[in-house]
Amino acid sequence: MTALRARGKDRVEIDLDERPWRVVPTEAVFVARLSVGTALDRATARTLGRELRRLRAQAQALRALRARDHTVASLEQRLKDRGAAPGVRRETLEAAQRAGLVDDQRFARTRAMLLATRGAGNHLIADDLERQGVSDDEIRVAVERLEAESVRAGRIIEARGSTAKTARYLASKGFSEETLESLVADLSADAID
Template sequence: MTAPVVTALRPRGSGRVAVELDAGPWRVVPLEAVLVAGLTVGGELDRPRARTLGRELRRLEAREAALRALSRRDHTRASLERRLAERGTSTALRRDTVAAAERAGLVDDARFASGRAAVLAGRGAGDAMIEEDLGRHGVPEQTIRDALERLEPESERAAAVVAARGRSAKTVRFLAGKGFREETLEPFVAELSDEG
């Protein structure tokens, strides 16, 4: 059986090409994939070219999925890999895609951790809640510790909440529910015990 012959390559919008095989429409693919696969009018779409084209289409699809995800919100390395895995992207291709996004500065776990920690702290979260949230996003432990160190100390954040809400058992329960550590809450509990 002979390989199909590329009979036309027609531009279709921004960076897309309609490929005709044996005088019939076949697919519309990215121009980059056509160039990488070496498709030319009159050339055969033999098995090696078809494999190269398939690999390039999967690579471009993974890249586009990563860019779409990153355009919506910041991601960690782990969360972007999870997103690509959900789409069925192979392990090697996921790693390559995420590594390329890191090299381009689109993925940065330290930047993500610092920004997310600051937002959560601003919403009244304690260190334990922030740590758990960052861990759920796949931030490495040392990066989490570094992000927490850049925040205003937890004791000062707790004191600000107490000043705003009032010194009461209800406020201490609120702080505990927001992930403030026991050692941070102990002075407030002791003061309430002394008053009561």
């Protein structure tokens, strides 16, 4: 290496044999122990490559987490789709969990509450969390912490009316049979009167 020049606050331009070669993150330069006058041998190049892949995966994970909360499974799939190797994915996910950036329990609670406030029943909420990669135990805990499904259904019935159309709506929103039975029973009683 014939030169290392700062490019902004977190990048370094590397010259090999007095010709520009690459611009890399400063952290990669430190980890690979690059310095002027050292040869870029195979071991150093491998170390630099590993560090660049690790930093790329971390940047992808942080971008994804800035956009929305993720489960471990959904973030791992995102990194996999972007070509991160299994070891790099594992390391990135462990670092994100240690930092508290990824927490499946928090995700399950927050997502369940959001869906419940949007009028979803417990079945729809559980299905959504399962598709996001949340474990069965965490799904159960998140759903148990919600306001009773019958109370949520009661508000919807109050707003929409006690009709067959409302019953179909609640069924489409994932409300349980037990919750719907009382509405259907009320509809049947009204039809008889």
